[in-house]
Amino acid sequence: MDGAGVAIDVAHLVKTYPGKQPVRAVRDISFQVERGEIFGFLGPNGAGKTTTIRCLLDVLRPTGGSLSVFGLDARRDALAIHSRVGYLPGDVRLPGELTAKQFLARYSRLAGLEPVLLPQLRERFEIPMDRKLKSFSKGMRQMTLIMQAFMCDPELAVLDEPTSGLDPLGQRAFNQFLLEQAGRGMTVFMSSHILSEVEHTCHRVAVIREGRLAAVETIEALRERSGQVVIVEFEDPVTEAELRAIAGVQDVERQANGSWHLKLAGSIDPVIKALARHTVARLEVEEAPLEEVFLKFYSAGASEPAVEEVVPA
Amino acid sequence: MSAEAAAPALRVARPRARRFTVLAATLYESRTLLGAACGYIVIIGLLVGLLLPAFKTLNLQIYLTGTLGSLLGGGATLGPNTPLFAAYLALELYTSFFMLLFGGVLAYAAGASISRNIEDGTLDLTLARPVGRVRLYLEKWAAMLVGGALILVVSLLTAYAGTLFFPNATLHWTWFLLGNLDVAAMLFAVVGMGMLVSAVTSAGRAGGGAAVMVVVFWYFCQTFGSAGDRLAFLQYLGPYYYAPSSHVITTEQWTDPWKLLVPVAAGLVFGLAGLVYFRRRDITA
Numbered sequence A: 001m002d003g004a005g006v007a008i009d010v011a012h013l014v015k016t017y018p019g020k021q022p023v024r025a026v027r028d029i030s031f032q033v034e035r036g037e038i039f040g041f042l043g044p045n046g047a048g049k050t051t052t053i054r055c056l057l058d059v060l061r062p063t064g065g066s067l068s069v070f071g072l073d074a075r076r077d078a079l080a081i082h083s084r085v086g087y088l089p090g091d092v093r094l095p096g097e098l099t100a101k102q103f104l105a106r107y108s109r110l111a112g113l114e115p116v117l118l119p120q121l122r123e124r125f126e127i128p129m130d131r132k133l134k135s136f137s138k139g140m141r142q143m144t145l146i147m148q149a150f151m152c153d154p155e156l157a158v159l160d161e162p163t164s165g166l167d168p169l170g171q172r173a174f175n176q177f178l179l180e181q182a183g184r185g186m187t188v189f190m191s192s193h194i195l196s197e198v199e200h201t202c203h204r205v206a207v208i209r210e211g212r213l214a215a216v217e218t219i220e221a222l223r224e225r226s227g228q229v230v231i232v233e234f235e236d237p238v239t240e241a242e243l244r245a246i247a248g249v250q251d252v253e254r255q256a257n258g259s260w261h262l263k264l265a266g267s268i269d270p271v272i273k274a275l276a277r278h279t280v281a282r283l284e285v286e287e288a289p290l291e292e293v294f295l296k297f298y299s300a301g302a303s304e305p306a307v308e309e310v311v312p313a
Numbered sequence B: 001m002s003a004e005a006a007a008p009a010l011r012v013a014r015p016r017a018r019r020f021t022v023l024a025a026t027l028y029e030s031r032t033l034l035g036a037a038c039g040y041i042v043i044i045g046l047l048v049g050l051l052l053p054a055f056k057t058l059n060l061q062i063y064l065t066g067t068l069g070s071l072l073g074g075g076a077t078l079g080p081n082t083p084l085f086a087a088y089l090a091l092e093l094y095t096s097f098f099m100l101l102f103g104g105v106l107a108y109a110a111g112a113s114i115s116r117n118i119e120d121g122t123l124d125l126t127l128a129r130p131v132g133r134v135r136l137y138l139e140k141w142a143a144m145l146v147g148g149a150l151i152l153v154v155s156l157l158t159a160y161a162g163t164l165f166f167p168n169a170t171l172h173w174t175w176f177l178l179g180n181l182d183v184a185a186m187l188f189a190v191v192g193m194g195m196l197v198s199a200v201t202s203a204g205r206a207g208g209g210a211a212v213m214v215v216v217f218w219y220f221c222q223t224f225g226s227a228g229d230r231l232a233f234l235q236y237l238g239p240y241y242y243a244p245s246s247h248v249i250t251t252e253q254w255t256d257p258w259k260l261l262v263p264v265a266a267g268l269v270f271g272l273a274g275l276v277y278f279r280r281r282d283i284t285a
Helices: A050-057 A077-082 A100-111 A118-124 A138-150 A168-183 A195-201 A219-226 A240-244 A269-275 A290-298 B021-029 B033-052 B060-065 B067-071 B082-094 B096-113 B116-122 B122-127 B131-166 B173-202 B204-225 B227-237 B245-253 B258-280
Strands: A008-018 A023-034 A036-043 A064-069 A085-086 A156-158 A186-192 A204-209 A210-218 A229-236 A249-254 A260-262 A280-287
Touching: A008 A186, A008 B245, A023 A050, A023 A064, A023 A186, A023 A204, A023 A210, A036 A168, A036 A195, A036 A280, A050 A064, A064 A240, A064 B245, A077 A085, A077 B067, A085 A138, A085 A290, A100 A138, A100 B021, A118 A138, A118 B227, A118 B258, A138 A156, A138 A168, A168 A186, A195 A290, A204 A219, A204 A290, A204 B116, A210 A219, A210 B067, A210 B096, A219 A290, A229 A269, A240 A249, A280 B060, B021 B033, B033 B082, B033 B096, B033 B131, B060 B082, B060 B258, B067 B116, B082 B131, B082 B173, B096 B131, B096 B173, B096 B204, B116 B204, B122 B131, B131 B258, B173 B204, B173 B245, B204 B227
Parallel strands: A036 A186, A036 A204, A085 A156, A156 A186
Antiparallel strands: A008 A023, A008 A064, A204 A210, A229 A260, A229 A280, A249 A260
16 A cells, blocks of 8 residues: 555554553554545444544544554644544533534634535534524434534544434435545544444444454455355255255254255355255345444454454555 | 545635634633622622621721631731721622632632533544644633633722712722732632643543632631631641732732732642643543
């Protein structure tokens, strides 16, 4: 990857919260986010996602390692970076006495930039601008936060669970907006728990678990990893052992209606050839849900070791 | 995706004036407290003017040198030409009780000024903008000094209004302004201390409450310190000893003006210590 094309470079980041019992929130993680990509940052609660994001924005000070944004040091050049970044925090209580309009005006003034994307955002996210924020629902407050993150047209948007509290329509509007902005060249770094959202918007994802990176992969690679599910019904009797013996079959399940579900990893060709030895009444091939791959990464007992950054060439 | 896709030239953002947004927002957040303090000052000031005819029948000297007067920090011999209005205003408004009440309000506002924003998460939003920690801290500090100045201006205007509206309500402005200078120094120390407390705490009420407790401690130091010689050393711990505003107004004497530098220096040291800590700390609620 060309260095000029890197928006975020996290190298051996370590963050320990001091105290009587120090908490090692992030343990030596490294990854890069390319300019113009939407990068998902996933992991279970307490995995270290928000800590990493807050280190990136110099709100927290790393215990070790380095962070750079657009080639600038995240701490030393924080002001230069922040003038190019839009941030949506995951946990914020908005000042209820302000109207949405006043709130957005305050934060665009702090950015020192005109809110040039605000008209577009107001079309997507309809909120009553002259109402006080304390009267807003959770979804409306989240839309207000989304608007403040994007209104000054940042080069990089750092979003901590951006669609939390949004209804499906709001989520769809957000995803569409995100894809459009990425098409314009905006880089997006977002943490999320909504796997379908990640699947539909992100180019690459990093999975963090217990402060360590479990994977950094493209969505396509994850899809390949998730494999396929073959649903088959036979007219003649077939044993489970026979199906399990087929190359590439990872798991076999007999359904109540008599059909078999074969979970595959790798090529489907040997499976088709093996099944053809019987009389097949019905055959369907589906992609396995990506959710399973994520859940495998999430679970503490996952067999795969934590790995460092693997960036596709 | 490629690096070419990310041409910054696509950005259409235009600069706008940043002004003193943090300062304005901090004052806005403290408006209820400051408003209440100012309102209370107006009420006290006008009541003193209104009750002046009744006060004339009282022996002010006994009140001043009595236990209550001493405890309030007003215990002093009345000057030969001190106007009655000025003397009662000094006693009711400018004693160490001023530090407790209005200093307390200011201490709470200052103590909560940063910690409140840490607690509600809005500090993250602000710091993610091109607003450095030093600038943010200094603007918040300045906001609290503006709040203190507001309290002083309101008390001065109230006194001025008293001289206009109430018969025989007169002030010797030189001594009255010097007394207010003492109050200003005292409030400067309070604000600096409040900023330090705010910088090291992470919850608004905890920060504000802790700062108020320090002011209460100072007040107790003053009152117990003036109760007897054996405890006199306690007075040195609080700012009122170095800026005895009511004494200046009632005695019409300004001895040891250099003492004023002590609360000013203390306010600076407290405030700068808070800045150093705030620059280095993690923002964690």
